[in-house]
Amino acid sequence: MSSQLNEEQRSAIHHIDTPLLVLAGAGSGKTRVITYKIAHLVKNRVLLPEHITAVTFTNKASREMKQRVDKLLRGIDTKGLHISTFHTLGLRIIRREKSRLGLRSGFTIYDQQDTLSLIRELLRKDFGGKTDLEDYIRWKISGWKNSSLTAEQVINNSTDTKEYTAAQIFLKYDQCLRTYNAVDFDDLISLPAQLFSRDEQTLSGWQQRIRYLLIDEYQDTNTAQYQLIKLLLGDRKGLTVVGDDDQSVYGWRGAQPENIDLLLEDFPDLRVIKLEQNYRSATNILHIANTLIANNPHKFEKRLWSSIDRGEKIRVLGSRNADHEAQKVVSRILHHRFRTNLPYSDYAILYRGNHQSRPFERVLMEHQIPYKLSGGTSFFERGEVKDIMAYLNLLVNPDNDTAFLRVINTPRRGLGPGAMEKLTGFATERGVSLFSGCYESDIRDHLGKKACIGLSNFCDWINSISERVSRGDSMAAIREMINDIQYRQWLDRQYPDPNIAESRWRNIEELLDWLERLDRKNRQNSLAQQLNHITLMDILDRQTEDDNSNAVNLMTLHAAKGLEFNHVYMVGMEEELLPHRNSIPDSLEEERRLAYVGITRARKSLTFTHAATRRRYGELLACEPSRFLEELPNDYLEREGEQQESAEEKKERGNAHLANLRSILTE
DNA sequence: GACCGTGGCTTTTTT
DNA sequence: AGCCACGGTC
Numbered sequence: 001m002s003s004q005l006n007e008e009q010r011s012a013i014h015h016i017d018t019p020l021l022v023l024a025g026a027g028s029g030k031t032r033v034i035t036y037k038i039a040h041l042v043k044n045r046v047l048l049p050e051h052i053t054a055v056t057f058t059n060k061a062s063r064e065m066k067q068r069v070d071k072l073l074r075g076i077d078t079k080g081l082h083i084s085t086f087h088t089l090g091l092r093i094i095r096r097e098k099s100r101l102g103l104r105s106g107f108t109i110y111d112q113q114d115t116l117s118l119i120r121e122l123l124r125k126d127f128g129g130k131t132d133l134e135d136y137i138r139w140k141i142s143g144w145k146n147s148s149l150t151a152e153q154v155i156n157n158s159t160d161t162k163e164y165t166a167a168q169i170f171l172k173y174d175q176c177l178r179t180y181n182a183v184d185f186d187d188l189i190s191l192p193a194q195l196f197s198r199d200e201q202t203l204s205g206w207q208q209r210i211r212y213l214l215i216d217e218y219q220d221t222n223t224a225q226y227q228l229i230k231l232l233l234g235d236r237k238g239l240t241v242v243g244d245d246d247q248s249v250y251g252w253r254g255a256q257p258e259n260i261d262l263l264l265e266d267f268p269d270l271r272v273i274k275l276e277q278n279y280r281s282a283t284n285i286l287h288i289a290n291t292l293i294a295n296n297p298h299k300f301e302k303r304l305w306s307s308i309d310r311g312e313k314i315r316v317l318g319s320r321n322a323d324h325e326a327q328k329v330v331s332r333i334l335h336h337r338f339r340t341n342l343p344y345s346d347y348a349i350l351y352r353g354n355h356q357s358r359p360f361e362r363v364l365m366e367h368q369i370p371y372k373l374s375g376g377t378s379f380f381e382r383g384e385v386k387d388i389m390a391y392l393n394l395l396v397n398p399d400n401d402t403a404f405l406r407v408i409n410t411p412r413r414g415l416g417p418g419a420m421e422k423l424t425g426f427a428t429e430r431g432v433s434l435f436s437g438c439y440e441s442d443i444r445d446h447l448g449k450k451a452c453i454g455l456s457n458f459c460d461w462i463n464s465i466s467e468r469v470s471r472g473d474s475m476a477a478i479r480e481m482i483n484d485i486q487y488r489q490w491l492d493r494q495y496p497d498p499n500i501a502e503s504r505w506r507n508i509e510e511l512l513d514w515l516e517r518l519d520r521k522n523r524q525n526s527l528a529q530q531l532n533h534i535t536l537m538d539i540l541d542r543q544t545e546d547d548n549s550n551a552v553n554l555m556t557l558h559a560a561k562g563l564e565f566n567h568v569y570m571v572g573m574e575e576e577l578l579p580h581r582n583s584i585p586d587s588l589e590e591e592r593r594l595a596y597v598g599i600t601r602a603r604k605s606l607t608f609t610h611a612a613t614r615r616r617y618g619e620l621l622a623c624e625p626s627r628f629l630e631e632l633p634n635d636y637l638e639r640e641g642e643q644q645e646s647a648e649e650k651k652e653r654g655n656a657h658l659a660n661l662r663s664i665l666t667e
Numbered sequence: 668g669a670c671c672g673t674g675g676c677t678t679t680t681t682t
Numbered sequence: 683a684g685c686c687a688c689g690g691t692c
Contacts, residue, residue, distance in 0.1 A: 058681075087682045111682090185682050252680065353679050383686095412668065493669080536682065558680045580679055594680080617677065618683040 005029075005036065008275050012240070013037045016046065018269040019239040021218075021260070025304040026289070026600035027280030027564065030242050034214050035065060037240060039072035041212060042081070047238075050080025051211035055089055057220050057250075059537055060374075061562050062088075065216070082210075086225055087536055090188035093195075095529075097202060101191050106396040106528040108182040109535040112138075113381065114402045115184050121405075122172050125428075133165065140166040141173060145186035146254030148193045148224035150174075179433055181399045189224045196231040203231060211238050217562070218243030222254035230266065237269075245300060246293050249558060249594050251587065261299065278304050278600075280564055282311025285606050288632045289599040295631055296589045313638040315607040316573075316629060325611045326359035328641075329569050330367060332607065333552065336567065344370055348553040348565035350598050352578045356571065357554050364552060374555035380535070384491065384504040385511055389531070391481060392515075395466040396528040398459075399433035411490040413458060419451040435459060474527045475516050482508070557598045568602035570595075573610040573626040595628045 005013065012022050012033045024030040038054060041047050056062040066083045082089070091109070094101060110118070119134050119141075140163065144154050151171035158164040177183060183191060196203040210232055215221070218241035221229070233239050241263065248257040263270055278286055286306050317332075319325040333347050349360055357373060364371045379385060387410055390403035398404070409415050426446045427437030437443065438455045447455070461484070468477035482488075488505055495501040518530050525533075553565060557578075572578060579591035599606060610625045629637075 085682065090682095188682080249680075253682085355678050414668090416668095496670085556680060577679095582679065590680095615683070 012273045019267045021272045022242040024275040027278040028275035035068040049078045053082040053210045054214040056216045087188045093192040108393045108397045108400045110184040137166045141170045145190040146222040148190045193224045193228040215241040219248040219257045220250045220255045221259050226259045278306040284311045293596045316639045317609040318641040319611045321613045322359045326363040330363045343550045344552045346566040349569045370551035372551040374559045398435040404434045557594045566604045569607045570598045571609045573608045574623040
């Protein structure tokens with residue numbers, strides 16, 4: 001197996017005496033080092049599989065890593081080997097240590113939407129609804145948690161009133177989560193980190209369990225994650241991290257590429273290995289990638305080289321507008337495929353924002369070309385899926401007030417905002433959840449008779465279903481629950497268009513199918529565990545289980561990280577899009593890295609496209625080609641459809657300029 | 668409580 | 683342009 005590795009890769013795999021940092025350029029075999037290292041550790045019995053934990057940042061990456069390790073270790077028992085995302089590792093720790101964290105079994109994971117609605121609720125209670133604060137506060141709380149800070153720690157350190165308000169909400173927010181028996185995404189990292197730093201005994205238990213830790217995409221770690229890594233390692237040596245500071249694109253969610261420097265400071269015996277040979281891209285592609293990223297400042301000098309041939313020139317395609325851009329790209333793919341007969345999965349269309357996929361989806365659909373869409377409005381953000389998920393969460397954790405409020409009057413039970421206002425006040429006063437509040441003996445003194453009957457019917461009903469769930473056949477109980485509430489009929493009433501109602505119902509069936517499959521796969525897991533699992537996953541994770549491997553890949557640049565494709569189309573290469581308008585001028589370096597990530601996904605060919613006009617919020621705008629295109633060496637590029645502007649394009653551009661002027665004048 | 672129309676907001680990236 | 687929340691009407 002080691003014959004397939006170069007010298008640096010081999011030494012990275014065999015080095016286990018001290019902590020190891022692998023600085024690996026794009027396409028230099030980063031994941032290969034981790035997977036081969038795991039295989040080496042297991043095969044040569046350096047460690048038991050159960051003592052090895054490997055961590056990635058996305059579900060996709062972790063699934064891929066699992067598959068590759070399985071392949072290398074075919075026939076060998078890997079029981080207990082843990083490969084997961086950072087957040088799933090956190091969940092694993094929290095599940096085992098829940099009693100030390102003030103959580104009970106059946107706890108719920110709040111996603112951003114849940115988080116936002118809880119913050120909104122708190123703001124409404126305290127400030128009568130200053131809605132302009134909620135985004136700021138959510139961002140602030142998340143930032144604090146990413147730095148592993150608690151509300152108590154930040155409340156006395158706020159520099160202005162706005163921050164102080166956020167800190168106060170933070171305190172209440174965390175108290176609420178504990179009452180609701182819930183944690184949020186950020187807690188999955190910060191709670192274990194905080195627990196380990198205050199409880200040595202628990203920590204040492206986990207150090208026994210995790211004796212070798214491997215981290216992929218290390219440049220994306222935030223402060224809390226680094227703290228967790230450091231605590232788990234202690235003064236031991238079992239750590240391999242692999243990263244590339246040129247591919248750090250998660251600064252906005254707290255990633256600290258400086259954590260690479262911290263390793264050098266914190267571990268004096270750290271070994272550093274650089275991987276500089278690229279095995280992925282044609283030399284032309286690699287060259288423009290190097291040229292672009294050279295415009296960013298660098299701490300670690302890295303020179304990526306490759307022995308693959310030059311390949312074709314890089315194409316730059318101009319187009320009139322987003323639809324025209326999509327037509328051009330799709331027709332290129334069709335022609336290319338006609339000549340080469342490659343599978344559709346060899347092609348990828350990469351863009352900055354999810355909304356950019358729409359025109360491409362339309363054109364691909366028109367041509368009946370199969371495509372696979374990553375990201376976008378997540379399955380679990382859909383209202384109907386949220387409804388049913390809320391019901392399911394309530395079954396395993398009735399104290400989850402956010403779920404309670406979501407479903408109490410959906411479908412209508414005559415328990416409207418008025419009654420809920422009273423119930424919330426009552427429950428807050430008692431310091432209990434809404435559900436428990438309904439069972440307080442004197443609730444009748446605080447709410448109307450009708451509301452009390454409705455609530456007690458509802459709670460009894462939830463209890464009866466949840467009893468059936470815990471007795472065994474959870475799927476049957478769930479289906480009956482959905483039948484009880486007549487959800488299908490509710491959808492029909494909500495959406496007069498039968499097609500829409502039907503498609504929403506299909507989403508519910510898909511959710512149930514998925515649950516059923518999970519249930520069959522992991523019989524020993526409780527419904528609560530399955531739900532936690534699902535919250536951390538995405539529908540993509542089941543799509544890819546299906547066979548649509550012969551499909552064009554559509555995804556954001558962020559989602560493309562860690563992947564590679566033979567033929568890559570980077571679309572929307574325009575100012576305000578890449579670099580994104582909100583990143584100008586402060587985060588240009590990260591935007592440049594994002595472009596770098598996109599370019600280095602390509603193996604054989606790379607095509608950039610940009611449009612002369614684009615609609616934003618229905619308004620026509622003139623667009624300029626991205627500055628990043630200007631930074632590329634012209635001799636490597638082949639420009640088409642942009643030098644000589646056609647009459648039609650001129651007209652279109654003129655229209656856009658007029659529209660711009662008009663909007664300026666009317667402002 | 669159901670059904671409609673208007674108006675406001677959206678689009679940065681993910682666990 | 684499209685989605686959703688809100689308010690008015692029945």
